[in-house]
């Protein structure tokens with residue numbers, strides 16, 4: 213009995229050795245298949261060239277993907293657009309006004325997809341009233357001169373529905389019916405405003421010029437140097453034609469001058485639709501996102 217048990221133990225040891233050898237052979241094969249390294253957490257991530265491209269150039273929320281991008285491929289990081297002075301263009305969200313300056317009005321609509329920006333040079337959209345040099349600058353601790361360099365910098369800020377004593381159906385209690393655009397520099401009667409589309413000059417009076425496109429959109433340009441306009445009433449204009457130089461002309465109906473800063477006040481009449489299916493209201497809409505898109509094209513040289 214003792215001899216039999218010994219032989220059985222010997223057989224079992226032999227089988228175990230064979231199983232171990234087979235396991236080693238399979239293990240070695242798999243190790244080579246895996247490039248000679250053991251699997252680590254994270255190796256399941258796709259290679260960099262399969263990472264979805266970030267084509268939203270202005271999407272600041274996009275996660276940085278720089279470290280996954282091969283050097284010889286275009287960067288996936290959000291693109292920075294710079295103006296002719298090397299300043300990086302940025303803008304605050306639509307409807308985000310300076311504190312205590314008004315309710316604002318959020319409208320993300322780009323009303324016209326291919327208009328030209330209404331100035332020839334880089335500009336700064338921000339409040340003429342609630343910033344340096346404005347009558348209400350002290351509200352936010354911004355006392356000083358309208359030529360303060362901080363007025364001539366990014367980010368842009370929306371001023372549609374800023375507090376004004378004006379009826380405007382989209383502004384609760386009335387408000388600023390357009391956007392204020394500070395010219396490239398504080399210099400008056402230097403920087404040109406231009407036609408954003410082909411159209412006709414349908415009205416010139418006091419301190420504004422009105423241009424209408426063949427399909428009905430209306431643009432108002434205010435506070436140009438009215439004594440030296442480049443257009444006359446009834447004239448056809450082409451996209452890019454000079455209209456006048458940005459100034460501070462501002463007159464009451466009786467001709468009395470009103471003090472204001474050097475800026476272009478820009479208005480746009482379009483069909484505003486409050487909700488899908490609602491009756492359109494042809495009124496002064498917020499052109500903020502329309503101008504952001506046009507400026508983006510301008511900085512890209514398009």
Ligand SMILES: [Zn+2]
Nearest residue numbers: 390391392477
């Ligand atoms: Zn204005």
